[in-house]
Amino acid sequence: MKKIMVASDGSDHSTRALKKAIQIGSSQESVTIDLVYVVDGDTSKADVLHYGDSDTASFKRQKMMEQQAEIAREAGLQTDIKILHGSASETLIDYANNGSYDLVLVGSRGRNKLQTMLLGSVSHKLIKHIDAPVMVVK
């Protein structure tokens, strides 16, 4: 196994996914991790409101992802950050399928049964449409 992609938004759920990726990566030779964060329209609205402008929002996101990447780098894994713009699931699916990854990890948001029934789950969509094996970390 060589290339692992971790879908991240800096939350605890995605940090758990990253830690799992490190665990898997550490047991093998020359593994690289790509941390991928997708900014969608609603994220832009909230972030621009809270950070004042787009440049500051981008800077904060970069910093947040650097903190995440540092966790993997400390474990000795080569880690890159990719910040994309678009709707979350579709952008992740496109990026994963163009990147020929050996494994894709996503954090489960931990919704309850009712929420899952009403809202569906992003992770389910990813499992269905990403060509590589997808691991959902609870």
Place this chain on the structure above:
Amino acid sequence: MKGVFTKEQWFGNVRGDVLAGIVVALALIPEAIAFSIIAGVDPMVGLYASFCIAVVISFVGGRPGMISAATGAMALLMVTLVADHGLQYLFAATILTGILQILAGVFKLAKYMKFIPRSVMIGFVNALAILIFTSQLQHFVGETWIMYVLVAATLAIIYLLPLVTKVVPSTLVAIVAITAVAIFMNIDVRTVGDMGALTQTLPMFLIPDIPLNFETLQIIFPYAIALTVVGLLESLLTASIVDDATDTESDKNMESRGQGIANITAGFFGGMAGCAMIGQSVINVKSGGRGRLSTLVAGVFLMVLIVLLGNVVVQIPMAALAGVMIMVSISTFDWSSIKTMHIVPKTDVAVMVATVSVVVYTHDLSKGVLAGVVLSALFFAAKISKVKVMSLLVNSGDKRIYYIRGQIFFASITDFLAEFDFQENIDEVELDFTAAHLWDDSAAGAIDKIEMKFEQNGTKVIVKGLNIESTKLMNKIGGISKSSGH
């Protein structure tokens, strides 16, 4: 006007732009009608405004892919103007708003947006959401349970349909379904047609029928100022959001001028003032719209639909429209500001709540922004006016050194002066300003006062460590000449 006709901005994304433009046009129609009703004018005024503004801004705006049209924020500001003076004065105020916005663009005022604190902007957005919601409550007055059922059904379709399919916008399906139910089941409810006339004609050039005198200007100027400020605030905020969502840049001053040109056009073609729309712009970007073509298609398609289907549009029950507006208010509200309320500084929360309260009380977003900015300035002054003074007794009790840390200015001098013990029986005091900064003549005056009071008690005063700017200030005001030790 560089870049307006670049191929990339117009034809870089034809398929995405056309599809997104159509989606936006469908979502714009109910909003344009509802905002007209809020302002107290015929639905055509909002529809003409949306058409003119969207089409004009697609050519002259500074942020490709952003949607501008008749908006709730602007409609709320017009209510009393329309009620007291009538529609013609609204057209005149719209044109004047456009002129002021062009001036704001020419004088590059966009950069002063940064003086508006973020908590005020969040308050602005939340207040807007609350006002859109409360403006719908009037439609429930005197209605039967059928109204509540239809509104609930509208909201159910809007929120649940996307779980099944996202091919068609759920608001459109909701409106079509509820209208069909009302027509076929012959339910007697108020419709758009009951709220005012809707003509299936293109807008015509007109000159507002008002006396061109100073009195007219006195009437419309305050409204135009409020409309200018609110319009530019929402437009530039939306431009930043679209910048962020698409990871591209925009020309904020060009956008200010563009908003002005669009509003002048709207005023001369029977439309009300408008601005950029956060919600619609996010819908446009989400639907794949990126270029100027998406905004143009939204405006043109809206007009085509009204001309073709105007007689159906008047039959839309107000219940369906109220449902859509409730959805708009829910998506406008910044819910993350509630979630993070317990972690952000208390003063920020206070500013946000104050902004919202003033707007909800006055129904004027510009007054809320002003109140929020003033309150933020007061909090800032209070925070920065904390001056720390520490002192040390040296030379076996003959001399005391005061170490002063902080910003010395009009708001901080009272606390600052209270830190000194003028009655202490010592030979001399040293004031060390190495970690302090003097800002105004109140500060210089305070130091004079300290020297005077110590010297009255026979204590010699030495001033040390003033930085260059503070020394200049003292020299200019003349206090330092008295101080010894130089």
